[in-house]
Amino acid sequence: MTPRVLQIIGWALPIGAAAAVAAWGLLRLIGLITNLVFYQRVSSAMVAPGAAHPPAWLVLVAPVLGGLVVGLMARYGSEKIRGHGMPEAIEAILMRRSRVEPRVAVLKPVSAAVSIGSGGPFGAEGPIIMTGGAVGSILAQALHLSADERKALMVSGAAAGMAATFNAPLASVLLAVELLLFEWRPRSYLPVVAAVAVATIVRGPLLGTAPVFPMAADALHPGAAAELLCVVAGVIGALLAVAVTALVYFSEDTFARLPLHWMWWPAIGGLIIGIGGLIEPRALGVGYDVIADLLSGRAAISLIVGILIVKSLIWGLSLGSGTSGGVLAPVFMIGASLGALEGLVFPAVGPGFWALIGLAAVVGGVMRSPLTGVVFALELTHAWPALLPLLIASSAAYGVSALVLRRSVLTEKIARRGFHLSREYDVDPLEVLYVNEVMHTDPACLPMTDHVGSAALLLERTVPRPEGRGGDTPVREPLQRLFPVVDADRRLVGVVPRQSLAEAVGSAPPTADLLLTRPVVVHDDDTLRTAASLFAEYGVTAAPVVARDEPDRLLGLVTVEHLLDGRLRDLAEHHHRERLITPGRWVRGGRRRQADPL
Template sequence: MSARPTGAVRRPPSLGDFTVGPRMLLVTLWALPVGGVAALAALGLLRLVALITDLVFYGRPGTELLAPGLHPHPWWLLLTAPTAGGLVVGLMARYGSEKIRGHGMPEAIEAILTGGSRVTPRVAVLKPVSAAVSIGTGGPFGAEGPIIMTGGAIGSILAQALHLTADERKTLLVAGAAGGMAATFNSPLAAVVLAVELLLFEWRPRSFVPVVGAVSVATVARGFLLGTAPLFPVSTAGIHLTTGVQAMCAVSGATGGLLAIAATWMVYRAEDAFNRLPVHWMWWPAIGGAIIGLGGLIEPRALGVGYDVIGQLLTGRATTGLILGILVVKTLIWSLSLGSGTSGGVLAPVFMIGGALGALEGHLFPHAFPGFWALVGLAAVVGGVMRSPLTGLIFPLELTHAWAAGLSLLIAATSAYALSTLILDRSVLTEKIARRGLHLTREYSIDPLEGFFARDVIRTGPVTFRADRPVAEAAAGTDRRRLYPVVTEDDRLIGVVTHTALRAAAEEPGPRTVADVMVADPVIVYANDTLRSVSYLFAEHSITSAPVIEPDDGRVLGVVALRDMLQARLHDLTEERHRERHLRVLRWWGDASRAPVRSPIP
């Protein structure tokens, strides 16, 4: 005999998920070309930034990415170029799309959280152009934020043309974003980790596999387009990492965390100040550009994306004057101008600021190899600003291939991350999301509903009825909040009936039985279903209780209700808050395994 009652409603255990199977493979196949197109978009953005920079600061067309400040510039050019670029960005935002404002990642997150992972084609075009104008005219920003939004738009546009779910659209959006990141920095591992830590809000095969596919294609394509060498190659020959050096990495991480906190604070204090200005937000990027220009008069090398400066810091070739200029001027103009709502990314500036902090510390800390402390400072500030310690570890390693410094970077990035979480409620990314009225958590944990089965929470000895029982007799012994299984003589389920239905039928004239009012096609739950699966089942069918049956023989074991699933939450709460000692100091030799284990699950 089948364990499933005839007519009973049942969904597969993989409810709401395409973790495995044809859907995951299909989305992966679509993600592959998304990665390739994202790599082309990254190349196009870098070339456009170089073209505008060369035209504005060097008066000639070219596609070699030369930073401002390599040669002396007229003071009026340093002052007016960023202002003019900010004005162009403001006009593009007002008359093109307001979505191009910002540094890219919060906008991608917002599209995922509230927009069903839908990005318009207009944004896919305007975002890289506005970013290229902003950076090319001296904006102290990076290209990674805009390419995240642009690559994400490529994946989203393709997904919107296909018959996909919102989760599948999100996967393709993130695949494009991560592919663009990987192609920009030649950093496939960091791109995948950043996608998991910042954009996917999950770690599941259904999204992880397609994102890795897109990143792989983008990285291979980058090899043909831009080469396979690391962006900032660093030699670790003669590396000498003593215990004292590793301990100082924690100190460097703490100072990097403090700098990250200060920079984050300045970004949003600047944003608050711009919001109070009595002028339209279209003019704000131009005002931010004027601030950039003033900083450029003090330290021209702080302008632009600054890859050459990062390279000098990481190889130990930067002078003390350059280090101090970058640390002070770059931090100020980046933080203040970013609050104006202009277009540009945060990672490259954070690399430069962190590298400058570490290079300055390198004058005081023990020597390990040239550029070591700049690398440590870079990891620390990334971990603190982005609240992404694994990204803070892997990004510098892939940028430099200084793999021998892995433990040092892990210590620094984690120290900065810990300090940032202790002092600030949100990061530079999530604060922007919160200010738009959204709640975002990036703490991943196992759903406690996934750890318990329906059989763990049902009450034993369920009240059941036979189909031929009179409704008046059945109604007399019911509870108004309960659902009751209707069973055969051998306890096989044939339907369900509620207290309300029995009461209503009992008040009607004429003899009636339970069979007349029961629901013959109920939603059923198997005893070995997880409570997470049960909660999906309840949500899909808008019910609060369902009969639980034995999957082997179809016998009714009881009823699971919405309130029963709170027991799993209670268990999770007890695990987190209840403190007890199992091993006494005076009885340390005893068998701790014999201690009774408390559990709220009956």
């Protein structure tokens, strides 16, 4: 870790505090608009739109007007406010070098508050991720930072906003790692943790420190039978996750075919929401009260079924309209309702247990973030005895979802815009091999006193790979493209590129006339990743290898083809199958052991 990382951590601290205040402000704004629209009063308390059974005309009209306002804000403010926040944050990180427009920091939370406050069945977490990320990005853009450092601060703000919204610091860090950072390094992890810690502390006086959905954890006593059934719950949760993901993108495709400007789409989505609200009013809004009822075991069967069907439909269909709102709270509600329905059939474990399992399973299936789903469920409820069942259900859902769907609801949108996105973490094969394992130890060299006319035969010289490297994968030995120049003591003086040598063979100038005296060199104890970075930085495809303690002592030559040896080893380990222990060898080995007097 470098002192530069400490500076980034220092900048992450105020970003965490600002993101917490932004989260508090967004929740208050949602409460204010909800109260104004559905209760005709001035209050910023969080209330459910359908709790007081508002008039049918209001349930139908309010989401339409809210969608119209969001469409106008996107058309004439910034199109970046469309969507549920996470894909937009990922796109900003990967495609725009973590640059977010300042107006997005204002328009995104306002549009989300309008959408949710007018009855939209969305969550506040997606908008606050984009808002907190915008706060971090704006500060980073005002500083002299690299794109990676801007990413660290942007993700710090996003994770801090999430932590302040749900009082879930560890889950927010995991979400940052699993969804936003695309790496696990001190330079990005530590700033995120610093921002999340500050945001969680600042949240205390603003929103409290209690769990958002407290459960009676002492009443939970899952046994082996329940834990086995968690696999079934995970599979069912994954199938539901696949269904709602398909619904979201069916909706998006359908809206894209409409002969209307996209500005009007959120209003049409609002009409869908209003119709659903007439069927089940409690499906409107963020739905924290419904999640609490489901996790406490107080929900009636009519509410469970109504939420499962209506919430899934209006959320999936309206989200495709490009309105502003998050996916996490709706997924919590849909998953908890599925689990509560399963709890009517599965053996009783404790109040809300199966609803909690369903919540984690659907999160694991929809977001493809199994660890985030587990920790979120635990931090939201403090139901620590459910750790193992949650891990089983979430991982089972993740596995089924990964088998059935190529991409999650978060990454499909980015893929549809023509970008490739991978969320699989793996050790870089170039990081585990050293240069001295793959380099050519006997390259053809030019003496400093020679003329290049006598070196014509060297142009046919190839650079062989070390024997056995790359498993069973066939390799092609390239022509030597760089010739080290050495003095009488075999000390490296410089290099002559192959092209220069080929052009000068006929005229036979002295070697010194073609000499590059300050070549790019690598050390024998460098990793292949370090060598690849040097090749990319200086635009070379070959370099002499020297000793670190004797920079003029030539040890060999490494080329870009040698760098592929790390990939070849990775391919061999992935595809080459062999049986190392056979029954006959085992028996013979056993006989030898029996005969061994020792």
